[in-house]
Amino acid sequence: MTGQNRFSAVLFDCDGVLVDSETIATQALHASLQAVGIEITEHEVAETFTGHAWPRCIEIIEDMLGQPIPAHFMAHNRQEFERLMHQSLVPMAGVSAVLDGLHLPFAVVTNSRTQELAMKLEVSGLSPFFPPERRFDAERMGVAKPDPAIYQRAAQHMGVDIQQCLIIEDSYPGLTAGKASGATVWAYRPAATSEQIERLNIDLIFHDWSAWPL
Incomplete structure (x- = not known):
């Protein structure tokens, strides 16, 4: 055939x-990671998180932090992602x-x-x-x-x-x-x-x- x-x-x-949308997701996550004190480049964010489901991303972030993510992290990331999406997706x-x-x-x-x-x-x-x-x-x-x-x-x-x-x-x-x-x-x-x-x-x-x- x-x-x-x-x-x-x-x-x-x-x-x-x-x-x-991958670039948008990377930019939003980069901003959120910096907000909780994780120093990482956008390139490193893309290499580490691209393609993974969100629960797995949270596991990786908590490993980086050595503790559960702060309560405000999810809301911050969602707001940043949605702002960038409506702007440029x-x-x-x-x-x-x-x-x-x-x-x-x-x-x-x-x-x-x-x-x-x-x-x-x-x-x-x-x-x-x-x-x-x-x-x-x-x-x-x-x-x-x-x-x-x-x-x-x-x-x-x-x-x-x-x-x-x-x-x-x-x-x-x-x-x-x-x-x-x-x-x-x-x-x-x-x-x-x-x-x-x-x-x-x-x-x-x-x-x-x-x-x-x-």
């Missing part, structure tokens, strides 16, 4: 794949045209929380492409990447075989989950290192939605 006939469905990650260049021309069932599968995902899709203008029944977030699914179960459960909800699905990911936790799920995995502008990409045996890498291979 060739082209779209090769797959039964396409499962898209959100951050760094559909919307250009946009869809990835060219992704709307890809979604509009896709003749396969598709969904978004993300480590975001439910309301956070809804806000990202609304602000970026991608909400019409993803009705609620095609949104699979870590909060709703009860599992997060790198656990492959989030993708397997999403496929089950869609009534398709995960082994017949195509997954589009960028982060190492996401790529790890995708490969372990049994699906075909393509990396879009991967944040993972070349060594990680090679170790995971990613099926295809592309860097621009205008080069969408399907």
Whole structure:
């Protein structure tokens, strides 16, 4: 089989794949970490936290602090993230045209929380492409990447075989989950290192939605 006939469905990650939000999340978290006395660069924040579910991020932060996070940390981070999102969140260049021309069932599968995902899709203008029944977030699914179960459960909800699905990911936790799920995995502008990409045996890498291979 060739082209779209090769797959039964396409499962898209959100951050760094559909919307250009990774930089925003990094900036917001950097500001919040500095506010509680953690000296770390934005580059280090990106390397440490990108692709992880929020509960795992909290665990890492508490390890850094050597104690539970302060009560105000969550509110500060949420406010900073939402401010930056409403200010500058946009869809990835060219992704709307890809979604509009896709003749396969598709969904978004993300480590975001439910309301956070809804806000990202609304602000970026991608909400019409993803009705609620095609949104699979870590909060709703009860599992997060790198656990492959989030993708397997999403496929089950869609009534398709995960082994017949195509997954589009960028982060190492996401790529790890995708490969372990049994699906075909393509990396879009991967944040993972070349060594990680090679170790995971990613099926295809592309860097621009205008080069969408399907």
